[in-house]
Amino acid sequence: MTEKIARFFAENRPATPCLVVDLDVVARNYDRLSGALPDAKIYYAVKANPAPEILRLLTGLGSSFDTASVPEIEDCLAAGATPDRISYGNTIKKAADIRRAYELGVRLFAFDSEAELEKIAANAPGSRVFCRILTSGEGADWPLSRKFGCDPEMARDLLLRAAALDVVPYGVSFHVGSQQRDLAQWDAALSTTAAIFRDLEEKGVALRMVNMGGGFPTRYRTDVPGTDEYGFAIDEALRRHFGNRIPETIVEPGRGMVGDAGIIQSEVVLISRKSANDLRRWVYLDIGKFGGLAETMDEAIQYPIETERDGGPAEPVILAGPTCDSADVLYERAEYRLPVDLRIGDRVAIRATGAYTTSYSAVNFNGFAPLQAYYI
Amino acid sequence: MTEKIARFFAENRPATPCLVVDLDVVARNYDRLSGALPDAKIYYAVKANPAPEILRLLTGLGSSFDTASVPEIEDCLAAGATPDRISYGNTIKKAADIRRAYELGVRLFAFDSEAELEKIAANAPGSRVFCRILTSGEGADWPLSRKFGCDPEMARDLLLRAAALDVVPYGVSFHVGSQQRDLAQWDAALSTTAAIFRDLEEKGVALRMVNMGGGFPTRYRTDVPGTDEYGFAIDEALRRHFGNRIPETIVEPGRGMVGDAGIIQSEVVLISRKSANDLRRWVYLDIGKFGGLAETMDEAIQYPIETERDGGPAEPVILAGPTCDSADVLYERAEYRLPVDLRIGDRVAIRATGAYTTSYSAVNFNGFAPLQAYYI
Numbered sequence: 001m002t003e004k005i006a007r008f009f010a011e012n013r014p015a016t017p018c019l020v021v022d023l024d025v026v027a028r029n030y031d032r033l034s035g036a037l038p039d040a041k042i043y044y045a046v047k048a049n050p051a052p053e054i055l056r057l058l059t060g061l062g063s064s065f066d067t068a069s070v071p072e073i074e075d076c077l078a079a080g081a082t083p084d085r086i087s088y089g090n091t092i093k094k095a096a097d098i099r100r101a102y103e104l105g106v107r108l109f110a111f112d113s114e115a116e117l118e119k120i121a122a123n124a125p126g127s128r129v130f131c132r133i134l135t136s137g138e139g140a141d142w143p144l145s146r147k148f149g150c151d152p153e154m155a156r157d158l159l160l161r162a163a164a165l166d167v168v169p170y171g172v173s174f175h176v177g178s179q180q181r182d183l184a185q186w187d188a189a190l191s192t193t194a195a196i197f198r199d200l201e202e203k204g205v206a207l208r209m210v211n212m213g214g215g216f217p218t219r220y221r222t223d224v225p226g227t228d229e230y231g232f233a234i235d236e237a238l239r240r241h242f243g244n245r246i247p248e249t250i251v252e253p254g255r256g257m258v259g260d261a262g263i264i265q266s267e268v269v270l271i272s273r274k275s276a277n278d279l280r281r282w283v284y285l286d287i288g289k290f291g292g293l294a295e296t297m298d299e300a301i302q303y304p305i306e307t308e309r310d311g312g313p314a315e316p317v318i319l320a321g322p323t324c325d326s327a328d329v330l331y332e333r334a335e336y337r338l339p340v341d342l343r344i345g346d347r348v349a350i351r352a353t354g355a356y357t358t359s360y361s362a363v364n365f366n367g368f369a370p371l372q373a374y375y376i
Numbered sequence: 377m378t379e380k381i382a383r384f385f386a387e388n389r390p391a392t393p394c395l396v397v398d399l400d401v402v403a404r405n406y407d408r409l410s411g412a413l414p415d416a417k418i419y420y421a422v423k424a425n426p427a428p429e430i431l432r433l434l435t436g437l438g439s440s441f442d443t444a445s446v447p448e449i450e451d452c453l454a455a456g457a458t459p460d461r462i463s464y465g466n467t468i469k470k471a472a473d474i475r476r477a478y479e480l481g482v483r484l485f486a487f488d489s490e491a492e493l494e495k496i497a498a499n500a501p502g503s504r505v506f507c508r509i510l511t512s513g514e515g516a517d518w519p520l521s522r523k524f525g526c527d528p529e530m531a532r533d534l535l536l537r538a539a540a541l542d543v544v545p546y547g548v549s550f551h552v553g554s555q556q557r558d559l560a561q562w563d564a565a566l567s568t569t570a571a572i573f574r575d576l577e578e579k580g581v582a583l584r585m586v587n588m589g590g591g592f593p594t595r596y597r598t599d600v601p602g603t604d605e606y607g608f609a610i611d612e613a614l615r616r617h618f619g620n621r622i623p624e625t626i627v628e629p630g631r632g633m634v635g636d637a638g639i640i641q642s643e644v645v646l647i648s649r650k651s652a653n654d655l656r657r658w659v660y661l662d663i664g665k666f667g668g669l670a671e672t673m674d675e676a677i678q679y680p681i682e683t684e685r686d687g688g689p690a691e692p693v694i695l696a697g698p699t700c701d702s703a704d705v706l707y708e709r710a711e712y713r714l715p716v717d718l719r720i721g722d723r724v725a726i727r728a729t730g731a732y733t734t735s736y737s738a739v740n741f742n743g744f745a746p747l748q749a750y751y752i
Contacts, residue, residue: 047700047742068700071743090742092646092660092698095721113648115720134650137702145702147658151651178702270468272489274510275527282523284468290670290736297673297703322468324423324444326513326521326554327673344491345471360666360738363746366423366466367447370739 001306001349005263008376016267016347017287019373021049021354023057025261029227030061033216033253036231040249043087045214046072048254048355049262053375055079058257066252070097073104083107087211089173089252091116091132091148098123110173110211112150117158121165128170129162130211131155133196135189140177140215142300148175152192156199163205171209171247172196178255179301180215181224183233187240194241209248210238216256218352221302227256255355262354264292264371268346269322280316283338285348288321288328292361292371293350296330304351309339323366377682377725381639384752392643392723393663395749397425397730399433401637405603406437409592409629412607416625419463421590422448424630424731425638429751431455434633442628446473449480459483463587465549465628467492467508467524474499486549486587488526493534497541504546505538506587507531509572511565516553516591518676524551528568532575539581547585547623548572554631555677556591557600559609563616570617585624586614592632594728597678603632631731638730640668640747644722645698656692659714661724664697664704668737668747669726672706680727685715699742 002022009020034042043066044058050072055065056079064085065076076086083105088098091112098109102124109124111117112132120129133155137144150158155172162169172193176185190210197207212234217224238246270284287293295301305319314337321328338348361371378398385396410418419442420434426448431441432455440461441452452462459481464474467488474485478500485500487493488508496505509531513520526534531548538545548569552561566586573583588610593600614622646660663669671677681695690713697704714724737747 045700050740050743067743069743071740071745075743090698090700092696094643094645094662113646115648116646119720142703145705145708146650147696147702147705148700149650150648154649154651157652267470269470270489270492272491272526273530274522274525275530276533286470294666294738320468320523322466324421324466324524326523327518329521329523332521344495358739359741362670362736363734363739364426364447365735367426367443367445367451369447 001263001351004376008374009265014265014374015372016265017291017371019262019264019292019353019357019371021051021054021258021262021373021375023053023261023375026054026057026258027061029257029261030058030063032227033251033256036227037234037251039246040212040251043250043252044257045252045254046076047359049258050075050359051373051375052079054258055081070100073101073106077104093119095119095123102127108170111158112148114158114161117162117165121167125166126168128168130171130173130209131159132173132175133192135174135176135185137177139182139185140180142178142295144175144177152196156196159196159200159207160203160205169200169205169207171207171211173211173213175213176215178215179217181217183225183229186212186234187237190237190241197242197247207247209250211250211252214252214254214256216253218255218259218355220352221304259355260352262357264350264353264357266348266350268342268344268348271342271344280318282320283317283342284320284322286322287371288323288330290323290325290328290362290365291321291368292357293321293330294360295356299331299334302331302334303353305336305338306349306351307339307342307346309341309346313340314338315340323368325366377639377727380752384750385641390641390750391748392641393667393747395638395640395668395729395733395747397427397430397634397638397749397751399429399637399751402430402433402634403437405633405637406434406439408603409627409632412603413610413627415622416588416627419626419628420633421628421630422452423735425634426451426735427749427751428455430634431457446476449477449482453480469495471495471499478503487534488524490534490537493538493541497543501542502544504544506547506549506585507534508549508551509568511550511552511561513553515558515561516556518554518671520551520553528572532572535572535576535583536579536581545581545583547583547587549587549589551589552591554591555593557593559601559605562588562610563613566613566617573618573623583623585626587626587628590628590630590632592629594631594635594731596728597680635731636728638733640726640729640733642724642726644718644720644724647718647720656694658696659693659718660696660698662698663747664699664706666699666701666704666738666741667697667744668733669697669706670736671732675707675710678707678710679729681712681714682725682727683715683718683722685717685722689716690714691716699744701742
């Protein structure tokens with residue numbers, strides 16, 4: 001917990017549950033990432049946390065933005081970003097939304113299928129397009145399905161087809177999977193990407209950009225490689241596969257930019273056992289899967305949890321949320337331990353919750369209000 | 377699709393995605409359930425769909441209400457329900473919320489642990505309390521964790537303890553699991569409940585009420601027993617286990633009351649393949665896991681999906697939502713088939729979506745607005 005956040009909690013004692021984000025940490029993350037990848041352009045993945053305070057800060061620092069929808073594009077523009085700094089990175093877009101983005105000045109679009117490419121050519125003529133390829137997602141904590149990207153062979157065909165349409169075949173993108181801890185995954189994806197670049201060059205199409213997506217992790221309960229290590233591994237892989245003809249590069253950090261900048265404070269609503277000889281206590285918090293902690297799905301993301309009583313003896317607990325939904329259990333298998341003398345009414349700090357929390361929270365499930373947030 | 381909903385879509389052509397609920401179907405469901413269980417009091421589980429239109433309708437029909445939070449209690453009061461028709465059925469409540477409910481006139485509270493019982497006694501003196509027991513949830517489609525309820529033995533002890541506090545030990549509740557298709561589950565739970573009643577009577581505590589929870593299913597892709605069959609099975613089980621001393625009974629239908637009353641209309645945003653020889657097409661809709669279809673988690677709830685091109689040849693598809701989250705895949709293993717000539721821009725009807733959709737939708741994940749709904 002940063003001093004600034006600790007002071008905010010102490011002075012304001014805000015109603016729980018609430019998220020507090022330290023904007024200084026976001027700025028530091030931006031600086032670290034641009035330091036580690038000095039040749040890459042940073043496109044912040046707005047979906048991770050679209051708060052205007054974060055968008056304004058990053059606009060000021062020189063960031064560009066990866067957006068998923070027209071409202072996200074409008075939010076970036078409202079924060080002061082010019083449209084040339086905005087990528088419409090969703091591969092699933094309505095024709096009307098592509099047109100609207102184009103009218104707003106956006107000229108960089110993602111696709112991974114023929115139909116999407118045709119929609120872009122028809123509604124955003126002259127724009128630069130990049131094709132997303134499938135990667136395995138091995139080593140990532142948050143599941144990477146086959147939802148995005150296409151086979152490299154199909155990517156080649158589609159980029160060639162793009163050259164015949166009224167768009168600029170600009171590059172290739174991939175995503176190694178969110179919270180990716182295996183540095184070799186970037187190498188594998190860059191190897192495939194370089195092969196596509198060579199093939200297309202032979203056919204007279206010069207691609208210029210590699211979008212390496214996100215995947216940069218936040219430290220949750222276990223250590224992750226440092227930003228510098230990612231920078232070094234990526235730099236090395238670029239040299240290995242592109243030699244002295246390294247293309248423009250883009251990265252799209254979301255979690256890696258804001259994850260560790262935020263802390264959720266929550267209250268213990270109930271502590272109980274299911275029977276007299278139950279070995280594990282149930283600890284129910286006033287935030288759960290539907291109030292902002294959706295990424296606890298299948299216990300994928302395991303946030304560090306701190307209490308004011310840490311230090312003494314602790315025992316295993318099952319953690320759950322406050323709704324009447326039986327699926328609203330946070331951690332049952334992940335072996336969390338909390339202090340034996342934890343009490344109902346205690347506050348707990350759920351760390352590294354700056355990303356994928358506020359915007360995930362349900363409108364009013366069970367009558368609970370969406371997660372309140374403060375950006376300081 | 378009811379005629380009323382079909383006409384609404386045809387005449388209004390509302391922007392997608394949107395949910396339309398036919399209130400006549402809700403009224404019909406209420407009548408059927410009260411017909412099938414004439415001796416039970418119906419407490420509608422507000423969390424299933426807290427729309428004021430539904431609450432007002434059910435208030436008028438004579439329903440009572442099972443609520444999960446103070447805002448849900450306030451919604452019921454605003455809809456015209458008197459506090460004696462409201463149960464605070466969440467077993468996880470903050471002391472301040474219990475007090476607030478008490479101030480609003482609520483006198484019926486759930487608990488499943490000693491700490492919760494003590495909170496109720498301290499903050500809602502004189503109220504009736506019922507203890508929820510654990511059940512297996514076997515046969516239910518939506519997962520029933522061990523989150524709610526306690527061992528029958530502990531329930532006995534706690535109800536005895538309640539008699540010594542300033543509350544009325546009123547009864548026992550259980551929940552057989554949502555979308556429960558095995559009628560025998562009520563029998564098993566009622567057998568356990570009757571044993572608790574007998575034990576407490578021996579100790580001089582006369583319980584008066586059995587809260588049989590919800591679990592009444594909606595017809596999704598597969599047939600479910602009819603309301604009458606549930607009524608018959610429950611009636612028989614009550615007689616078997618309680619003889620001629622059948623207690624007051626409560627049921628808490630949510631899904632069974634509003635599930636089949638609603639239809640979501642969604643637009644096909646993209647149809648694609650991942651490679652030239654991909655066997656299954658991906659169909660991306662403008663609604664997904666984070667826009668209201670949260671119950672597709674692990675493909676638990678499988679909504680019937682209809683298109684305007686049904687009837688001709690169909691082929692297997694993978695269905696996914698519109699967000700940039702790779703977890704936003706609706707059905708990959710559930711073997712959905714859609715027409716071969718389905719086109720981008722087509723509208724599809726996602727049936728039986730009146731329950732657990734609107735209130736589950738995310739505030740603005742990926743910039744997408746929460747699910748719009750119309751009650752007609």
